[in-house]
Every structure is written in C-alpha cells, then in structure tokens.
Amino acid sequence: MLLLAANRNFFEWVSFFLQNYGSRFLQGALVTLEVSLIGTVIGFIIGLIVGYLRSIPDNPMSSLWKRVILKIGKMISTIYVEVFRGTPMIVQSMIIYYGSTELFGFEMAAFEAAILIVSINTGAYLTEIVRGGIESIDHGQLEAALCVGMTYRQAMLHIILPQAIRHILPALGNEFVINIKDTAVLNVITVNELFLASKTISATHYRYYEVFTITCVIYFIMTFTVTRILRWIEKKMDGRSSFELYHDDLGGALHE
Amino acid sequence: MSNAIIEVNHLEKKFGENTVLKDIHFCVEKGEVVSVIGSSGSGKSTLLRCINLLEIPTSGEILFHGENILKQAQLSSYRTKVGMVFQQFNLFNHMTVLENCMVGQTRVLKRNPKEAEEIAKNYLRKVGMIAYIHAYPRQISGGQKQRVAIARALAMEPEVLLFDEPTSALDPEMVGEVLNVMRDLAHSGLTMVVVTHEMAFARDVSSKVVFMDQGVIAEEGHPDIIFNQPKNERTRQFLTRILHQQ
Ligand SMILES: Nc1ncnc2c1ncn2[C@@H]1O[C@H](COP(=O)(O)OP(=O)(O)OP(=O)(O)O)[C@@H](O)[C@H]1O
Ligand SMILES: [Mg+2]
Numbered sequence: 001m002l003l004l005a006a007n008r009n010f011f012e013w014v015s016f017f018l019q020n021y022g023s024r025f026l027q028g029a030l031v032t033l034e035v036s037l038i039g040t041v042i043g044f045i046i047g048l049i050v051g052y053l054r055s056i057p058d059n060p061m062s063s064l065w066k067r068v069i070l071k072i073g074k075m076i077s078t079i080y081v082e083v084f085r086g087t088p089m090i091v092q093s094m095i096i097y098y099g100s101t102e103l104f105g106f107e108m109a110a111f112e113a114a115i116l117i118v119s120i121n122t123g124a125y126l127t128e129i130v131r132g133g134i135e136s137i138d139h140g141q142l143e144a145a146l147c148v149g150m151t152y153r154q155a156m157l158h159i160i161l162p163q164a165i166r167h168i169l170p171a172l173g174n175e176f177v178i179n180i181k182d183t184a185v186l187n188v189i190t191v192n193e194l195f196l197a198s199k200t201i202s203a204t205h206y207r208y209y210e211v212f213t214i215t216c217v218i219y220f221i222m223t224f225t226v227t228r229i230l231r232w233i234e235k236k237m238d239g240r241s242s243f244e245l246y247h248d249d250l251g252g253a254l255h256e
Numbered sequence: 257m258s259n260a261i262i263e264v265n266h267l268e269k270k271f272g273e274n275t276v277l278k279d280i281h282f283c284v285e286k287g288e289v290v291s292v293i294g295s296s297g298s299g300k301s302t303l304l305r306c307i308n309l310l311e312i313p314t315s316g317e318i319l320f321h322g323e324n325i326l327k328q329a330q331l332s333s334y335r336t337k338v339g340m341v342f343q344q345f346n347l348f349n350h351m352t353v354l355e356n357c358m359v360g361q362t363r364v365l366k367r368n369p370k371e372a373e374e375i376a377k378n379y380l381r382k383v384g385m386i387a388y389i390h391a392y393p394r395q396i397s398g399g400q401k402q403r404v405a406i407a408r409a410l411a412m413e414p415e416v417l418l419f420d421e422p423t424s425a426l427d428p429e430m431v432g433e434v435l436n437v438m439r440d441l442a443h444s445g446l447t448m449v450v451v452t453h454e455m456a457f458a459r460d461v462s463s464k465v466v467f468m469d470q471g472v473i474a475e476e477g478h479p480d481i482i483f484n485q486p487k488n489e490r491t492r493q494f495l496t497r498i499l500h501q502q
Contacts, residue, residue, distance in 0.1 A: 060312055061309075061312055061326075061331075138344075138346075140342060140344050140345075140346035141346050141347075141348055141349070143310055143340075143342070143346060144340070144342065144346035144347070144348070144405075144408075145348070145360075146310065146335065147308060147310070147335055147339065147340040147409075148335070148336065148339070148359075148360030148364060148408070148409070148412055149332045149333065149334075149335040149336035149360060149364040149365075149412070150332070150360065150363060150364055151332055154363055154364070158359060158363060159348050159350075159359075162350050163349060163350045166350070239392075242395075243352075243388075243390045243391040243392065243395055244390055245387045245388070245390075246386060246387050246388070246389045246390055247387075248377075248381065248386040248387065
C-alpha cells in the first residue's frame with residue numbers, strides 16, 4: 001500500500017525509511033563502528049607508547065645524549081597531548097584532510113583520513129589515561145622488579161603495564177563509546193559514516209526528524225551493546241577468587 | 257684485598273639540601289649477617305637503597321668485589337647478585353606466588369621456564385610456602401607475602417640479600433614466622449644485611465651490628481659488645497629506649 005508522501009505519519013515515515021534505506025543505515029553504522037574501533041585500538045597503542053615515554057624518570061646515571069633525547073621526546077609529547085586535547089576534532093579533521101593535499105600534495109582517502117584523525121585524537125587522550133594507570137600501580141612493585149635486575153623497560157612491560165592496563169580498561173571502553181559518537185563530526189570530510197548517511201537520506205526526502213530518530217536509536221544500540229560487552233570482558237578478566245592448594249611430593253620428606 | 261663482597265667508602269647522600277648520609281664506611285664480608293639498627297630517620301633505608309642503587313649516592317664509592325658499581329653500566333647483573341626484601345613486600349599483584357618467583361629468573365637470568373619453576377619451588381619449599389604456589393598475593397596473609405618475597409629474592413641466587421625492616425608491616429603474630437625463615441637463612445650461610453627493629457634478632461643472629469645515628473655510623477661491632485658494653489652514649493640511649501619498649 002503506497003501512501004502519498006504528504007499523508008504519512010511519523011511511524012509510517014520510519015517504516016518507509018527502514019524498508020527503503022535499511023542497508024544504507026547499516027552501512028553507515030558499520031563505517032562508524034569500523035572507524036571508531038580501529039581508531040581506538042591505534043589510539044591505545046599510541047597512548048601506551050607515549051604514556052610509557054612520559055613515565056620514564058630522568059636517570060642521572062645514564063649518558064647525557066640519552067637524557068637530552070628523552071627530554072626532547074617528552075616535550076614533543078606534551079605539545080602533542082595539549083594541542084590535540086585542546087582543539088575540536090572537527091577542526092583537526094579539516095586541517096589534516098585538506099591540508100594533506102595542499103601541503104604535501106597527496107590526496108588522502110576520506111576513510112584513511114578518518115582513521116588517522118580518530119587515532120591521533122584518541123592517542124592524546126589515552127596518553128594521559130595510560131600515565132595515570134602507570135602511576136596508580138604502587139611504586140614498590142617497580143622497585144621490586146628493578147631489584148631482581150629488570151631494566152626499566154622490562155619492569156614496565158612485564159610488571160607495571162599489565163596491571164595498569166587492567167586499571168584503565170573502563171576508561172578505554174569509555175573512549176571507544178565516545179568515539180562512536182564523536183565520529184559523527186567526520187561527515188565534514190565526507191566519510192560515509194552513520195551521520196553523513198542519515199544526512200543524505202533525510203535531504204533526499206526533506207524528512208529530518210524521522211530519519212534522525214532512527215539514527216539516534218542506532219547510535220544508542222551501538223554504544224549500549226559495546227558498553228555491555230566491555231563490562232563482561234572486565235568481569236572475565238578479574239579471574240577466580242579462590243585457589244587450589246598445591247600438594248608437594250617432596251613436602252612430606254622435608255618434615256621427617 | 258679483603259674478602260669483602262660489598263664495601264662502601266665515603267658515601268654521601270643528599271636530598272636537596274638535606275644530607276641524609278655522611279661519610280659512610282661500611283663493609284659486608286661473605287657469610288656475614290649484618291644488622292643495621294638506629295632510630296627512625298637515621299638513614300638506614302637510604303643506606304640500603306644506595307647499596308642497590310635505588311637511590312643514586314651524591315658522592316663516594318660502592319665496591320662490589322672491589323669494582324666500583326657507580327662507574328660501570330652493568331646495573332642489571334649487579335642487582336641480580338644483590339637481592340632486596342622490602343618492608344611492604346612489593347609482590348607482583350597480577351602474578352601467582354609461583355610466577356612471582358619465576359619472572360626474574362626467566363626474564364633476567366634467561367633460565368628456561370622448567371628450570372625456573374624447579375628453582376622457584378625449591379625456595380618456596382624452604383620458606384614454607386609451597387602449598388600456596390597457585391595463590392595470588394591478595395589471597396595470602398602478610399607473613400606469607402613476606403616469605404614469598406624472600407623466596408622471590410632467593411630464586412635469583414644472590415650473593416647478598418638486603419632486608420629493609422622485613423617484619424615492621426606485619427601483625428605481631430606473623431613476625432615470628434618471617435624471623436624464623438631469616439634465622440634459617442642466616443644459619444645456612446647466606447650473606448645478609450638486615451635493617452631491623454627486632455633487637456632479639458640483631459643480638460642473637462647477626463655477626464655484626466651497625467648502629468646508625470643522624471646519617472652516620474655511630475658505632476659498629478660484634479652484637480655482644482654493642483648490646484652489653486656500647487662505647488657510644490647515643491647507642492646506649494637508643495638501646496635503653498628500644499629495649500624498654502619491647
Ligand atoms: N626520597 C626522599 N626525598 C627526600 N628526603 C628523603 C627521601 N627518602 C628519605 N628521606 C629523608 O632521609 C632521612 C632518612 O630516611 P630513611 O628512610 O633512610 O630513615 P630510616 O632510618 O630508614 O628510618 P625508618 O626507621 O623510619 O625507616 C629522613 O629524614 C627522610 O625524611
Ligand atoms: Mg626505613
């Protein structure tokens with residue numbers, strides 16, 4: 001039954017859009033998920049590396065040039081974190097996407113540009129979170145690791161970071177959820193994510209309210225599901241609360 | 257040359273303007289059990305932490321078998337030979353008791369996991385913690401944690417083991433189990449430097465007692481001499497005060 005456009009009510013419009021543009025919405029949602037997931041993962045790796053760098057203490061016993069390089073590295077990382085946290089992602093997008101063409105003469109695909117922007121942006125936020133995670137592990141464990149002969153890098157890798165990462169997992173999940181929402185701004189560089197898809201669909205029929213209600217529900221389903229999955233993973237990671245006593249074969253002999 | 261394992265000469269440590277250690281001379285010979293006593297803030301921890309370079313001395317030298325460790329870059333291998341037991345245990349919380357005692361062996365000494373496990377179990381047996389190898393630190397008591405921390409240090413098979421008030425963070429009923437382990441270690445010939453407020457341990461177990469006061473070693477000698485006929489007035493005052501408390 002085909003109703004005249006003008007006579008459709010809200011629900012009829014919604015069902016109209018779902019039937020005719022369902023796959024467009026889905027594609028948009030997938031792009032959103034892809035960009036935010038990949039961006040969060042790469043951003044996390046950036047955050048780990050830069051956060052680690054910023055945690056390295058100045059060691060008066062190491063060589064001068066090493067100390068100078070470390071100092072410069074820390075300064076650059078500070079500028080990076082401050083600049084990317086202190087400016088809107090929508091503006092960064094414009095500069096990086098159009099700037100790459102004008103400054104360096106190569107054209108970036110919108111999708112790659114999107115991932116680059118989200119990664120760098122997320123990295124800046126996660127750097128501070130990683131550093132906080134490292135600082136939340138009491139200093140004694142680091143000293144104990146150094147005292148069995150580990151280097152600072154080994155102590156971080158095997159002792160501190162595994163615990164720090166567990167601590168910041170909620171913040172990491174939170175960042176992922178924020179990214180799902182914030183990638184909407186990438187429509188300005190023509191990435192075909194959920195927001196741009198919705199904008200296109202709605203413009204075709206001049207129906208904004210109905211289309212964006214659908215969009216809103218899809219965003220919510222995505223963030224809600226991701227939040228639940230992350231909760232579940234966190235619970236799993238906390239592990240068992242009991243342990244089994246070990247029966248030692250040699251134990252008896254020792255007490256004779 | 258003497259058979260000193262560690263020799264500290266003219267050691268000075270400042271925190272900003274605050275001089276915490278002044279012209280320290282200190283020597284540990286093979287098989288010795290040295291107790292370091294003194295009132296709070298006298299610099300005992302700082303001395304231990306300088307010895308394994310958790311703190312960088314302001315000046316002076318620290319010799320390990322005659323070699324100045326401040327001048328060479330082999331920090332990691334030096335630290336495997338000088339173990340440390342902390343007041344706060346400092347176990348690795350995300351690892352089981354067994355893993356705590358293995359990680360240094362596999363990552364630093366590059367022992368293979370099977371061998372490391374055998375060695376770890378061996379020392380955990382020694383400190384009476386073999387039944388708990390699958391437990392995580394949060395699942396065991398303070399005294400048990402400290403025994404695991406001792407096994408973790410022993411598993412590296414160090415030449416000297418440093419203890420910084422190993423029983424001070426423990427409930428009174430757990431002090432004994434840790435002291436017993438330390439007594440066994442002393443009798444087995446392990447070289448130990450023990451910062452402690454346990455005067456009975458210092459008097460009965462150690463071969464040498466060092467009394468620190470305001471950043472200097474005020475007096476050192478055989479426990480019988482230090483406890484029964486101290487020469488220094490400050491030593492006498494300290495002992496009277498602390499023995500009175502205990
Ligand atoms: N990291 C630091 N920065 C500044 N001052 C410090 C630092 N560590 C220790 N100090 C100071 O050095 C002095 C000696 O401290 P230390 O911890 O060595 O004493 P201690 O003899 O071990 O005392 P306690 O019996 O309380 O453990 C104290 O006055 C302390 O405040
Ligand atoms: Mg102390």
